[in-house]
Amino acid sequence: MNGSRFGVVQDGLWRNNVVLVQLLAMCPTMAITSTATNGLGMGLATTAVLAASNSLIASIRNWVSPDVRIPVFVVLIATLVTLVDLSMNAWLHDLYKVLGLFIALIVVNCAILGRAEAFASKSPVGASFLDGVAMGLGFTFALTLIGAVREILGTGTLFSGASLLLGPAFAPLELTVIPEYKGFLLLILPPGGFLVFGFLLAGKRTLEGRLRRRDAAVATSAPTLPKAGAAP
Amino acid sequence: MMRLFQRHGVAYQASLLGVVTLVASAALALAAHHTRAPIAAAEARDLEASLSQVLPTDFSDNALATDTLLLTDADGATVKVYRARKGAEVRGVIYQVTGKGYAGPIAIVMGVDRDGTILGVRVTKHTETPGLGDKVDAAKSDWILAFNGKSLAEPQPARWAVKKDGGEFDQFTGATITPRAVVKAVKQGLAFFASHRAELLEDGPTAIRGAAR
Numbered sequence: 001m002n003g004s005r006f007g008v009v010q011d012g013l014w015r016n017n018v019v020l021v022q023l024l025a026m027c028p029t030m031a032i033t034s035t036a037t038n039g040l041g042m043g044l045a046t047t048a049v050l051a052a053s054n055s056l057i058a059s060i061r062n063w064v065s066p067d068v069r070i071p072v073f074v075v076l077i078a079t080l081v082t083l084v085d086l087s088m089n090a091w092l093h094d095l096y097k098v099l100g101l102f103i104a105l106i107v108v109n110c111a112i113l114g115r116a117e118a119f120a121s122k123s124p125v126g127a128s129f130l131d132g133v134a135m136g137l138g139f140t141f142a143l144t145l146i147g148a149v150r151e152i153l154g155t156g157t158l159f160s161g162a163s164l165l166l167g168p169a170f171a172p173l174e175l176t177v178i179p180e181y182k183g184f185l186l187l188i189l190p191p192g193g194f195l196v197f198g199f200l201l202a203g204k205r206t207l208e209g210r211l212r213r214r215d216a217a218v219a220t221s222a223p224t225l226p227k228a229g230a231a232p
Numbered sequence: 233m234m235r236l237f238q239r240h241g242v243a244y245q246a247s248l249l250g251v252v253t254l255v256a257s258a259a260l261a262l263a264a265h266h267t268r269a270p271i272a273a274a275e276a277r278d279l280e281a282s283l284s285q286v287l288p289t290d291f292s293d294n295a296l297a298t299d300t301l302l303l304t305d306a307d308g309a310t311v312k313v314y315r316a317r318k319g320a321e322v323r324g325v326i327y328q329v330t331g332k333g334y335a336g337p338i339a340i341v342m343g344v345d346r347d348g349t350i351l352g353v354r355v356t357k358h359t360e361t362p363g364l365g366d367k368v369d370a371a372k373s374d375w376i377l378a379f380n381g382k383s384l385a386e387p388q389p390a391r392w393a394v395k396k397d398g399g400e401f402d403q404f405t406g407a408t409i410t411p412r413a414v415v416k417a418v419k420q421g422l423a424f425f426a427s428h429r430a431e432l433l434e435d436g437p438t439a440i441r442g443a444a445r
Contacts, residue, residue: 034364065239065248072252079256086263090270093278101359155405164371183405188364 008127012134018111019142019197020204025111029143030193032102034154037161039147042102043140047133049084049106050115053077054132057120064121073116081107098165111139142200149196154188156181278356283314283326285370286343286352292316292323301325303431305424313432316343324351325425325432331417334409335359338368340417342379344425346433353379353418358410365410375402375411384422392419 018024025046032042056076057064064072085103088096096103106112115135120128152158156178163171186192238244276297283296294317301313314326324345331338338358343351353376355368367373378401384392393399394412403411425432 031361034361063248065245067240068245068249071249075252075256079259082260083263086267086271090267090274093271093274097278161372185406188406 005127005130008131009134012131012136013138013141017138017142018114018135019139019146020201022111022114024114025109025139028102028105028109029146029197030190031105033143033147033150033193033196034188035151035157035161036144036147036159037165038102039143039145040140040159040162041099041165042105043136043143045099045102046106046109046112046139047136049077049081050112050136050139051129051132052084053080053112054115054120054128055125056080057116058123058125058128061121061123069117069121070113073113073121077112077116078107111135146193146196146200149200150187150192152177153184153196154186154192155183282341282354282356283343285354286326286341287316287324288351291318291351293318296326301432303428306420306427311424315432322346322433327421327424328356329417329421329424331413333358333360333413334365334407335361338410338413338417340414340421342418342421344422347383348385348422348425348429349381349383350379350418350422352377353414355414360410361407364404364407367404367407368410368414375404376414378402379418384419384426389419392416 012018014020016022019026019029028042028046033039053076057073081103085100088103089100115131119131123131148158151160156176158175158177159170159173162173163169166173184192187196280297294315296314296316299315299317301315303311303313305311311327315322316324316326324343326341326343329340329342331340336359338360339356340353341356342353345351354370355376358366358368360366360368367375370376382400387400390398391400392415394401394403394408394415396403396408397412399415401411401415
């Protein structure tokens with residue numbers, strides 16, 4: 001059980017990352033990642049909704065007939081997002097003023113329906129919750145990374161506005177990486193999002209290819225090496 | 233016939249969809265009902281805060297949110313005007329104007345003194361692109377402060393535009409539509425003040441408030 005739990009987390013964070021591997025949720029990704037802070041905010045809001053929607057759908061999976069599952073999931077997810085939107089507006093108004101922009105966008109995030117369909121509709125509640133959290137954090141990681149690259153190259157800052165999102169304690173996070181930078185507009189606009197995204201995908205592929213070749217080399221040469229403990 | 237009511241039967245699926253939508257609607261109705269008052273209260277707090285933001289400190293001593301006046305602007309829409317008084321004298325007025333932004337309406341609150349000079353401008357609600365157009369928000373950049381002290385005479389009407397259009401005001405990298413919309417809306421707000429100056433500044437007691445509508 002522990003092994004499969006770990007697998008779920010690994011899948012969510014890296015091996016089956018929503019953005020970097022599944023290539024889902026491109027719409028919010030391109031729209032939001034003009035700064036690292038926005039990426040982080042969108043990622044965290046999505047993580048919360050994803051964990052809740054996965055748990056909800058897993059808990060009713062035995063009653064939902066496969067033929068009508070898609071409309072049922074869509075209605076439930078849209079309802080959940082609207083509930084989060086309304087209650088944050090009412091009771092966490094200051095946070096809502098910062099994150100409110102992102103919450104409505106979560107409805108169109110196909111990753112949520114994707115996880116409902118691929119995981120939560122076939123798995124128990126606990127594992128589905130874990131999958132939601134892991135996928136959400138993987139999404140947050142990818143968004144923050146794309147946002148950071150675009151922000152540094154586009155405006156020369158990093159995490160600008162972080163104190164608005166996370167509170168004044170996080171003001172030191174706001175860095176000016178390149179002082180007196182004129183800005184590079186292309187990277188802030190959607191095409192820049194696609195460019196950075198493409199390079200990140202290529203980078204991930206290269207990294208994984210290297211690791212695989214190294215592993216293969218170790219595996220073939222291992223038998224001829226002396227035991228680690230025997231080395232002087 | 234019993235097959236109708238099994239998981240693959242039409243009756244089961246229809247009732248499942250019915251129940252799910254019913255539960256969802258009930259949850260939404262309940263949430264909307266319970267959040268209406270807190271949301272209205274939070275928005276009222278925001279209003280009070282943004283009203284005092286567009287005035288210099290110690291400018292007025294009355295309760296801004298309740299000393300109001302309703303007027304009709306050039307487009308026939310009703311404008312709610314908040315009056316800032318010190319004693320009985322109306323020292324300035326605050327009202328909302330709306331700009332047509334890139335992604336929807338931009339709600340702008342502006343304060344104007346007796347001479348038609350801008351005391352302050354703030355964007356209170358917008359849906360502009362994060363990181364691009366949202367620099368009109370005072371929390372994200374100081375751009376909006378450039379309106380302080382401006383009037384219809386200073387700068388000249390032709391200079392009431394973003395720099396790209398030959399005007400006074402900066403645009404943002406990657407977002408011209410948003411600042412253009414704000415500049416235009418503020419200019420129209422000043423025109424509204426000019427055409428209603430007498431009514432806006434009438435010193436009469438609060439009874440005028442009732443007579444206005």
